[in-house]
Amino acid sequence: MIPVTTFQGKKVALFGLGGSGLSTARALKAGGADVVCHDDNEKRVQQATSEGLETQDLRSLDWSEIAALVLSPGVPLTNPVPHWTVDLAREASVEVIGDVELFCRERRKQCLAAPFIAITGTNGKSTTTALVAHLLTEAGLDVQMGGNIGTPILDLEPPQPGRHYVIECSSYQIDLAPTLDPSIGIHMNLSPDHLDRHGTMENYAAIKERLVAGSKLAVIGVDDRLSSLIADRLELAHKPVCRIAGERELTEGIYAHLGYLIEAHNGSQSVVALLGGTDSLRGDHNGQNAAAAFAALRALEIPGERIAEAMKTFPGLHHRMEVVAKRGRVLFVNDSKATNADAAARALSSFDHIYWIAGGRAKAGGISSLDEHFPKIAKTFLIGEAAEEFAKTLEGRVPFKISGTLPQAVIDAAAEAAEDGAQEIAILLSPACASFDQYPNFELRGAAFVDAVRALPETGNTQEVA
Secondary structure, three states, X not given: OOOOHHHOOOEEEEEOOOHHHHHHHHHHHHOOOEEEEEOOOHHHHHHHHHOOOEEOOHHHOOHHHEEEEEEOOOOOOOOOOOOHHHHHHHHOOOEEEOHHHHHHHHHHHHOOOOOEEEEEOOOOHHHHHHHHHHHHHHOOOEEEEEEOOOOOHHHOOOOOOOEEEEEEOOHHHHHOOOOOOOOEEEEOOOOOOOHHHHOOHHHHHHHHHHHHHOOOEEEEEOOOHHHHHHHHHHHHOOOOEEEEEOOOOOOXXXXXXXXXXXXXXXXXXXXXXXXOOOHHHOHHHHHHHHHHHHHHHHHOOOOHHHHHHHHOOOOOEOOEOEEEEEEOOEEEEEOXXXXXXXXXXXXXXOOOOEEEEEEOEEOOOOXXXXXXXXXXXXXXXEEOOOHHHHHHHHXXXXXXXXXXXXXXXXXXXXXXXXXXXXXXXXXXXXXXXXXXXXXXXXXXXXXXXXXXXXOOOOOOOEEEOO
8 A cells, every 4th residue: 555645634525435536535544634425326435434534425524624625536526517525625615636646646746756656548558558568577577567557556555666667547437647757648549438437539639648748757559649739738848758559650658560569769760579479469559559648668677678578478458358279270359448439449359260259238330340350350249238239330341140149149250260271260349339338347248258268179279368
């Protein structure tokens, strides 16, 4: 735990007692703050009370005594309307912040020299976070990974010299971190997402930009127009910028091309890593992820050859382009984290012959934007609420079967793939949908896929990977 001493002896209101909220309340109390907690969920309030945390309806507080309102990231700050606690705080001129902001203040107070790498972006931020942490660990360094991935940020070990923090930041967390100041800020890309919380694409982009604007070095993916404009603006403001790409060649920066990672500088181009042959780094999107990680580690003065070697052992992110088994020519790939069409496009672009498992609770737009990938799909196996809707999109363009459930889709896909003579076949779970019609979350959906693969009859040449 990182005790938050920056509010020692002060009264702090906290709303939201989920995983990160409860972690934050504990850290504030451990640091000497007088913290008062609340949540709309009575069970969460009871849990906090049972741990000895003070709980109270924040409507009854004297807000003139409150130093800060600490808000959990899932609680609306602005759109569609601010949460009632935010209104109360603003009426009393009380700042509204989150757990990442508390970490930043504590790091500045305790050990500003502790390297802090913060990663954001619409897609790829989790994989990049895991990859950076893996590469630093392979380099023999003290690494703490958390934030929006895995461990809440204040559950990590306290800052000290040589301790490297690799932190995934969602737009919600950035919005609650006004003094976010990473040593290295990485922004991957931008596409429409979370607009229900941020109102417009412009607002969403501006929040993402704050992470790299406050960093000592900004590593920015320039495969999309809005992110490229962010890089241009920061460079015009004389901020150090390193451009990275997975889908375009650069004259200055680091980019992926045909399975190679290439560094461009002062008119010269040099190959710095080989990505081909590493299943966990397939596809242009993973080329961008690798470029971002390479740029961050080079900024920390880790030799390029050591980075390249460590990339070969990256296991990938659980539920994201995760090869869970190989049966002869057939790869079983768990991409359950692809909960929208844009994320599914990244997986579909990474294989040449696909038996695609898709469906769940559909999001706006369905899968119509994925039509450029249809020629690579041998057949689609549809599951969940979206099956009928997706079938209409695929009709006459891609062969499909409505399997209904995920275990049945795995059985159906495996049976047909066994009769296919292609050199390499991917049975790919990349649903392009939320999981909530059949599973509580994408993690359990991915676990069900793995279980279904393991339940298939043995073929004698099976390699279980996960």
